[in-house]
Amino acid sequence: MTPVIAVDGLTRRYRDQVALDDVSFELAEGTITGLLGRNGAGKTTLLRILAGQEFPSSGSVRVLGAPPAENDAVLQRMVFVREDQAYPDIKVRHALRAASWFYPNWDADLARSVAADFDLRPDKAIKKLSRGLRSALGITIGLAARTEVTLFDEPYAGLDAVARQIFYDRLLADYAERPRTILLSTHLIDEASALFESVVVIDRGRVVLEAAADGLRGVATTVSGPALAVEDFTAGRAVWNRRRLGSQASVVAVGPLDEAARVRARSLGLDLAPLTLQQLVVHAASSPQAGEPETADPEGVSA
């Protein structure tokens, strides 16, 4: 099946820096993917190019089978919710009304209901909205458009934790009712990690990790306890990140731990904690090999 988003060798150069460097990945239909990375990694540039708002310097980008830039047929089946969307001097209801004309799958009831959840009043002028409510407007449009491809670029700027949870819940609920391809960029990784079926991690313009989220859980474990026991347990295993404080040590052991290993760890008095997606991403983005693409596989990860 043709991937919904196919990026190959995408490079975007500005006069004094390279924002994206030879980025390649594919997204299948009907998945929620997290686009993760540090500030300035290139997530926004990548999303803008996917949405046809920016142009690549080289490489190919295909959304729904065709390059998105200046392509009305593709652009109509896609919505891009960005954190800094500029609106003209109109009210919330005008924006929603205009959106209802352009998106064939627009769901007015959903728009009303999501706006009500966020306490977004239709008669307010957009330029007078707080940052959080502007984000809420973007989210409302993005969800109610019900397009085949939905791109979110850190859409919850200014939203408090309660509002963010509303967003995640609404997103999942509508996704369940009407599956679509969603690419969501965020740096609140642990909060959103439950949403993702797959992740793409970008660092300094390059893809450093691309994997199914399930495959990543359990890919590494933090082993902590008495230093000698830790050394004993992790002998022969690949490790990231050794830390030692007095007689205690904490080490990230790579690779799945089977039941026998867990029993042994317990008998040695060691504490095992699986590495969260956030910690994994931090490692992937900050390790010395961050310049090279690394695909995690459940069998074992080379550090």
Add this chain to the structure above:
Amino acid sequence: MSTLVKVARYHLVQPHLYLVLAWGVLAFSFAVNLAVYALVPAGHHPVAAAGSVPDGRYTAALASIFIYFLVLGVNSTGRWLPFGLALGVSRRTYYTGTALLATVLACVDGLALALLQVIERATNGWGVQIGFFRIPYLLDGPWYLTWLSSFVGLALLFVYGMWYSIVFRRWGLIGTIAFTAAQVTVLLVAALLVTWARGWTGVGHFFTSLTAAGLTGLLAVLAVALLVGGQATIRRATI
């Protein structure tokens, strides 16, 4: 509903900007002029023919609606562009839809101006012999010519305004200044060439023999050229 019409509707989502304000500004200007000229008697000016406007009683205030169209043009591709593109249209479609709106608006408003000119003539300058909707040479002929000239003039100014917005978005403030300077330079070079070729009499002949209809034709060609060029320029604009 075709996408072009959707873009036009997008601009009209708050109708007063495009449909009402132009006439509000013009109405206010008209009222002021009417009041002023009602105070100044026309008696001591020789009246050449019934229904014509005595010297000195033409106002140039009609320019206000033309300037307003320039402002609308700047606005349409300025503040309204980012959200327009966010609604899933290409720049080409957005530009064409906006140009379509401008054309229809210029046509309708031009017709209204022509009708007002007819009424002005019929009422002998609104009873006070002023020429508000008549401008010597440009808008002083039959109503259909006035309609055509107004239509071309309004459309030209709108497209010219769009150009400024696009240039600003692509090349920033310096680019916009350079754009203006380039136009002045072109005119300057043309003037220098004509002087060097001693062609000013020829140029003078051309302009004196140019009727209002001919001028309208020239401006129409210019408007079309700007329209086509604008669509090509907006293609690489990023929001």
